[in-house]
Structures are given as C-alpha cells and as structure tokens.
Amino acid sequence: MTPLISITRRHALGLFAATAVCPVQAATPIPTGWADTLRTARGQTVYFNAWAGSERINAYLQWAADQLQRDFGVKLQHVKISDAADVVKRVRAEKQAGRQDSEGTVDLIWINGENFAAMKREGLLSAPFAKTLPHFQWVDTVGKPTTLVDFSVPTEGLESPWGMAQLTFLADRQRLPKPPQSMAELLALARTQPGRITYPRPPEFHGTTFIKQALLEHAPDAKALAQPVTPEALQLQAAPLWRFLDALHPHLWRGGKQFPPHHAAVRQMLADGELLLALTFNPNEAANEIAAKRLPATVYSWQLAKGTIGNTHFVAIPYNAPSKAAAQVVANFLLSPAAQARKADIDVWGDPTVLDVARLPAAERALFQSAPRAGQLAQSSPALPEPHASWVDALEKEWIRRYGV
Template sequence: MTTFSLSRREILLIAGSATGAAVAPAWAQSPTSAWANLEKAARGQTVYFNAWAGSETTNAYLQWVAAEVQAAYGIRLEHVKITDTADVVKRVRAEKAAGRQAGGGTVDLVWINGENFAAMKRESLLLAPWAEALPNFKYVDTVGKPTTLNDFSVPTDGQESPWGMAQFTFYADSKRLPQPPQSMAELLALARRQPGRISYPRLPDFTGTTFVKQALLEHVADASVLVKPPVAADFAKVTAPLWQFLDALHPHLWRGGKQFPQNPAAIRQMMADGELLLALTFNPNEPANEIAARRLPASVVSWQFAKGTIGNTHFVAIPYNAKAAAGAQVVANFLLSAKAQARKADISHWGDPTVLDLAKLPPAERALFPSQPLPGQVAKPAPTLPEPHAAWVEPLEKEWAKRYL
C-alpha cells in the first residue's frame, strides 16, 4: 500500500481553507501548489478585519491594503472599526456559546495581542495553527525579535501572525536634556535633581502600565517569576521592590505624584511646551513622526534604556469560525510582505516598526526600507525585554490604583 508524507505547511494551509472553494487532496500538492489553491479559494471572499480605528494614519494604511489585496487576489477587505479588541473577544465567545461553528462567524481577521490573545487561545476561539505556514513567514525575525513567537509570555503556537513591533521608548529635546537616563535608577536621580519635571500616564493607560512593568523588571529579584501568571500568595513579596521604587520616585514627579497625565499624548504636549523634560511612547517611531509633522523640533532624540526596555509584537489572528478563513490567511500573508511592511514602517504612512529580518530579504525588497535612521528615530536600539505574562496586568493596575489614586 502506498503511503504519503504530509508536510506541516501543507496540513495547515489545507486545514485553514476549509470554508473556501474545493481544493485538491493535500497529499497531492506541494507547498507552492497548496498555497496557490488557497489563493484560489480566497478569490471573491470578503474578509471582515476587526481593527482599532483610533488613528487616521492606521485607517489610511488599511484602505491601501484593501486596494492592494483586491487588485492582486480579488479579496474584498472590510475594515470593521473598533475601539476595544475585548469587544471582539466577547462577540466570538458569544458565537461559540450559540453554536456558530466553522464558517458561521462574523469576524474573519482581528488585530490582537496581550490579554485578548491569551483569552482567545485559552478558550479555543482561534483557528488551528496556520501562521507559520504562510509563505512570507520565513522572512520574520524570530531570533532578533523573539516576541514574534511569544505574546506577553504566551507562546503563539502559530495561532496569530506577527504584524508590527513596539518597544518602550523615551524621547526628549536634546537641548534641554543632553544626557538622558539609561535606567530607572538614573531616572529617579534625574527626578530628584529636577523635581516636578517628569511624569508618566495614569494607569490603566497602556503606556503608564508599561512604565510600571519596566520598573518591576528592573527591581524584581528573579525575573523568571514574571513569565508565568502571578501567584496570589507571592504577589506582595515579588512586587515589594517595585512599590519601594515608586514610593521614592513619586514625590519628585509632576505635581508631587499626586496627579498623573491622562495619556502619552498629554505628556508629549507637556514636553513640547517645556513643562516636562521627557516623554514616553510604545512606538519607537513616534518622535520621528512628530518631527516630520513639525509638532516637535528636530533637536528631539529618542532612546531606550541601555540594558533594554519592554517590547512586544502586535499580531493578526483568525477566529475558529471565520467565514473567510482562506481570504484571511492571504491578507495576513500580504501584511508580511516587504511591500506592506516597508510602507507601514515609513513614517509618512504609519511609522510602525517591521517584524521582518531585513537580512533575509532579496536585495530589491531590502531596498524598500531606509538604511539610516531619520531624525527622532532611535539611533542605537536596545535589547527587547519580554513582557511579563498577561495575567500580571490586572493585579498590578489594581494595586497601583489602591496605592496612588
């Protein structure tokens, strides 16, 4: 009897196209022909992409993506504009409870990471592993950017495809702050020398929470405890050095640490006005964007702490019951193309750092990315420190509010 050896790539591609047009048996296909058949199944599908819509540049970028995938693959991409990804998780959860199985869902693709991915993975709300079978996944930097395979310390296991990078970054006018702090300890020393001229966003603002997590990473006795959910019995002991640091820092902050700015945009404006010495962001390209838009002077520089700052990857995922699963995979693969990643990294379009390893790209595609940093971009990127497990967020925010609000 003849037996057939089926590659993992072939299995995933065929499994993920179940809701599209009929395809040949997987054993009869090479990876190339399997993908070609998946593209054929995707043609004519409408992909409902649920994605945050709070940025004009992001919305414009998705309009460009929609035009590209329509022209190249015959896929209609609909941007379902959302304000909170948690609402999408609730919707898919409700569909599962109502028995809406494969092909019966209302969400085909979702922009996701962190707690929302952890919840969907835990509750089996995502399509079986498919991301690492995408043709363009081979260009992803899984070594230099390990968070492309690990979402807030939760392994992605091929259930979401990396889309963009983020890393905790500081920026300031070099004329006012010629020697930026390179650690939380140096930040505390600066705050003591310049009282009232440093702050961070009030939690639960995401950037404010990241500031607290960065401080936790720099003060925890054993960082390995942060890769797993916190144990209630040990939470106080693990976080005690963090609260000691914040207790020392807060009296020297803006308004004595009794009030905190609402969000990073408020801090950016206060820094631009000279009220604060530095600002903070999770997008390393934000200062360059602001300089290009002439909202910040060209003397603004950005940096990350010498030993590293928290970073993560944001992804796209496909719910288990997506109606256009084939089309969603084709769109996700396009989002990983050099063409799409270079446009997204371009500060004139978005300025979102790429997930690709440029050294893996053919020379012509590598040339789509700038070779030198622009004014305001990080000149010397620091190591990316992994996010603590997603389950740390809620208890940290609750304890912070209890202590400081």
C-alpha cells in the same frame, strides 16, 4: 532563482502579489495548498477589527485594502475599534451563544498580550495558520523571539506577527541633554526636577508598560515574571516596585496625585515644555511627530542601557470567522516585504518590521533602506521580554488600589 537587481516599491508590491500565481517571478515559494487558499479567498470580504486611533494607520489599511482587492479579489473592511478587548468579548459571546464555524462577525483581529492569551485559553481562535503563510519564512524568529512568544505565551501559529514595538523615551535635547539610563536614574532626575516627569495612568497601555519596566528592573527574580502570576509571586516580586513608585510619585507632575489619560497627552506636554520626557512603544514615533511638525527637531529618542520591554503585535483569526481563507491571504500580504517596508516607512506609518531584512533578496532588502531622520532612535537597546500576560491585570488592580484615588 536569481532575484531582480533593482526594483521600485510599486514593482515590488506587484511581484509579491503575483507570488501565488507566478512562482517563477517571486522570491517566496508557494507552500502546497496555498493556491487553493487563494481560489477560495477570491470574492470574500475580510472584516478586520483593528484599532483606529491613528490617521496614518487607517490610511495604511486603506492602501492595503486597495492592493488586496486589485491583486487577490479580496475585500478588506476595516472595522474601526478603540480596544481589542471589546472584540474578544464579542467573540466570547458568540461562542457562548453557539455560533459555530463561519457564523461569526470577525474575520481578523489585531491583538497581542493578554487578549491573545485569553482567546487562546478559551478556544476562541481558528486552527494554527501563521507558519503556513508563504511570507512567514522571512520573519526574524531568531533575532526577534517575541514573534513566536506573546507576553510569555507561545503563539503556536495561532497569530501571525505584524509589527514590532519597544518601550522608547523621548526628550528635547535643549532641555534634557543627558537622559536617564535606568529607572534609578529617572528617580534621581525626578528629585532634581520636581513636577516635570510623569507617565500615563494605568490601565492605559503605556502606563502599564512603564510599571512593568520598573518591575523588571526591581524584581528579585525576573524569571518568575515569565510564569503565571500568583498572589505569593505578586507580593514577593512586586514589593520593590511599590517602594520605587512610593519614592517616585511625590516628585511627579501634580505630585503624583493625577496622571495623564494617555501617552499622546504626555507627548503633547513634552512638546509644550511642561514635561522633560515622554514615552512611546514605537521607536520611530519621535521621527514621525517631527516630520508632522508636532514635535521640534531637537527631540531625540533613547532606550534604557540594559534594555526596555519589547513585544510583537499580531493578527489572528477567530474560530468562527466566515472568511478564513481570505483572512489568511490578508495576513500573508501584511507580511510581504513590500507591505512591511511601506509600514516601516516613517512617511507612511513608521512601525518596525518583523522581517529579517538581512535575509531578504537584494531587491526586497533595498526597500527598507532610507536616510536617518531627525528624532529617530540612534542606538537600540536589548528588547526585554514581557512578563506573562496574567501579570497585567494583577499589576493594574494593585496600582489602582494603591494610587488610583
């Protein structure tokens, strides 16, 4: 089938929405049984439990809800949450209370990492579904292997990839023209610029990621980090990390005795000139903030020379979701080239795509083309795999024991 030569984003959305009912018009073939899924889904409501801390993300989900209602007869209800761990606790409580198939309160959840590992381990997820979604064929499982492995835990189709993330640093070129390219260089910079560097306090996600990045650079055997943590492994692999932090903390903001509560506070301190650098897990964040006039146009982004921690965020369906068919329709829509391109648009959200754009038909590939923006990451570094999910809690507890008072 020959794809269309040119297409607007609006027309592309219609094209991919019509995939299920008009396969002759679409680039994505329909797997056997998908038409039945669509028929079952029509009229269902999907309670999507997703983080609500960003107006842009909330607006994107409202846009998605409008398209899903119009094209599939599926109502998407954004259940706004602050922490996915709270949703995991709720589903766990439902299982303990004996609430079986279709008796739950969550149809879809935005998760990754240790929350996914916990749900998989405890049997809180529905049957594998991701690889049966029509749009999954465009996912870049080769160039972005974390679309199949979540914090070193194989996803096995139990969650569907939604977006990419990688630790990225921000600085103002007028204050820091030459950025550090490793944790060792960051320590050297901190020594010459006391009080002008910090990171969020763990267990805030970005703060934990900072210490995991330092762990990857200092661990005697990085391969050991892909295995479940043990007391012996923590003692051996993390010993150089604590020595690094012991050397770094006296030179940090407020002497390393206090840490900002979240990455947005660090970013604001960068904007105010109080700090030399900030950190984010969205490579497009600087461009987003410059466009919103919350950061000056002289801010730039970079990743460390040998790579930074990267992962994929996903959506998953709990074992007792009442609207499993509609949840799959939502997950498939979120993977469509039109929805992924809109999400990647800096003016909308700026969340990097999980798709292999180079493999898309020309019309859909064109949706991802845009002019470079101020602050946008100029050169990507390798995405380093996350340690096994079990390392997160162990590292956070030990960090708090050592530095939390």
